[in-house]
Amino acid sequence: MSLTPQEIFDLRTEIIHSGRWQELAVHYAADAQVRMPFALPHPVHLEGRAAIEAHLALADGAPLEFRVENVVLHQTLDPEVLIAEYDYRARATHTGHEFRIANIQLFRVRDGEIVETRDYHNHHVLGEELRRPATA
Template sequence: MRTAEETFRALLDSVCRLQNGDGSQVDVLAGFYAEETDVRHPMAPLGDTPLLGREALRRHFGAAGPPAPAGFRVEDVHVHRTDDPEVVVGEFTYRGDGDWAASSVIVLRVRDGVIVESRDYLDHLGLARARGRLGALCEALVSPRA
């Protein structure tokens, strides 16, 4: 069974593989999460929509869209252990060719080798810029919501 840190590192590896075009990682990524899980993105520019359950995560990863800009990778990985062996805090930077970077912090609770809770603090603007989606994000931010 994986530790919280091992799960975090394996998750990052699979995200990179998915972003570099390996669609088989959708199921691998979903498998890192418990059937009943609670994943939130508190800093999401359009508001946080909780992902509650493995199937919600499968749909989330499946909707990632086309591969990221060339050379998508994770660097500057730091894992901070806590007094609770189920909880780790991971800091890292997504980088890619074209000299872009997006810093991230994820707080994970891993029980029995799977993620049961996660709070993902990502640089959504940096990722949108890198993927050429900044204009669409800005448009969505100023559009009235139903």
């Protein structure tokens, strides 16, 4: 049975909550594309599951914990597409500092796999937190 876009989003949320970033890659199609036009220092465009897996490995090793909150899901006329608005409530484990990151993400799911995402995260806030000095 193929997962729906909402089921993929729910599964993705559970994986993120438990910090198992590497497990996300298997839910992307072999030729999937991920676009992050607001990423810093420059936009990111990942093509293919291998590139996505490599990118997720960076998140897996980052000193951050995430919880997805304030979710609003928008169904579209295209049954493959789901638009999600949500916040990450995050904690930098190297400082203990907690913060929020606003997100809007478009998912295109076909045959139970993510074939495309467009991710509009507040990368500025994330970058500031990663640059914050560790507490003693």
